Amino acid sequence: MLGDVRVRSRVGFEPERRGSHPYIDFRILHSHSESEVSVSARNIRRLLSFQRYLRSSRFFRGITSQNYLYILDDDYNGQAKCMLEKAGNWNFNIFLFDRLTNGNSLVTLTFHLFNLHGLIEHFHLDTMKLRRFLEVMVQDDYHSRNPYHNAVHAADVTQAMHCYLKEPKLARDLKPWDILLGLLAAATHDLDHPGVNQPFLIKTKHYLATLYKNIEAIVGHRGGPPPPKLKKMGIFFFLLVEEKRQQMESELGSLILATDISRQNVYLSEFRSYLDRNLHLDNAGYRHFILQMALKCADICNPCRTWALCKQWSEKVTDEFFHQGDVERKFQLDVSPLCDRQTETVAKIQIAFITYVVEPLFEEWAHFSDTRLTQTMLGYLGLNKASWRGLQQEHSSSGEDTDPTFEEMDSDILPQENREL
Secondary structure, three states, X not given: OOOOOOOOOOOOOOOOOOOOOOOHHHHHHOHHHOOOOOHHHHHHHHHHHHHHHHHHHHHHHOOOOOOHHHHHHHHHHHHHHHHHOOOOOOOOOHHHHHHHOOOOHHHHHHHHHHHHOOHHHXXXXXXHHHHHHHHHHHHHHOOOOOOOOOHHHHHHHHHHHHHHHOOHXXXXXXXXXXXXXXXXXXXXXXXXXXXXXXXXXXXXOOHHHHHOOOOOHHHXXXXXXXXXXXXXXXXXXXXXXXXXXXXXXXXHHHHHHOOOHHHHHHHHHHHHHHHHHOOOOOOHHHHHHHHHHHHHHHHOOHHHOOHHHHHHHHHHHHHHHHHHHHHHHHOOOXXXXXXXXXXXXXXXXXXXXXXXXXXXXXXXXXXXXXXXHHHHHXXXXXXXXXXXXXXXXXXXXXXXXXXXXXXXXXXXOOOOOOOOO
């Protein structure tokens, strides 16, 4: 009934989207053999991207083409529209939505949620500039060759964040500024992720590790003070005053840094302290902290989805882990924890991850917001853990279902970026 868990290869993945640095294999290990892209090829890609942008703009304006040559595109757009009406459903299938939007799930979903929450009207945003910003500065800066840390994962986290923002405790007190930051942080939290963890960057002397002096290299790249990516985000606020732009950079960076798994226990301890003090969300500082916890939940909520979605995400992240391990073994480097396909299995990794990372976080979230959605997530979490145990028993007769790697939430033991298992 559970089926066979097999790690998927990356055959069939769409071509690499533009990022600020190429795919990690070539950047780190073959830095002198980077392929040069001709100007003509680059111009063709830009032209095709612009044509895709024009076609998609019809979708946002509600314009239906009369040309029967585009009947398939219109049909797909129609199905995508139907799915967007259920964007707040926890069973939302982001993989299907990504296919219906021709790989533009992050742009289409984020734009829709900005409009749904009234952010476009409240902040007087230019819709065409907003969409172009989401496509060029956000979606295109994810690496589609990453099996897991790509734009589809960002879209999935954004959809989960939307579900949390709708929870009664949050919806009652959150301000438009809070919602704007929450959705934008979800969409950009893994921007330009190289597809490997921090120890790999350090031991291969990658420029990110050098830039941030081996401290929170990837997280710093995504949210540290003051990262170039977040400064570029300031363009988004072309109608806001300079003070607001600086506030956005600071608070957005703070939200993204909260996804660092090495500080999991710190956030959980602070969360318990807030709950014990029974604080209210009319306090701006408390609202910001709750957004941090919501983003943490959204970032690692895959085990709380249906089994079909949970299993697919688990295979993808394990594929990314094992690819890193293969590269490390090929170049005679120490294979990082969780990255050795010869000793690890998808089920073993997932059982440990659920036990030591996901369950403690969502149990605390349930103390804060004990709603039907929370109970649904906890229900799926329990069922999925049992399913992984069943698969693990098929792979091993020893009965061991824990991984000592996770027994201590220590940043020196646990890979800091292999957290969304």
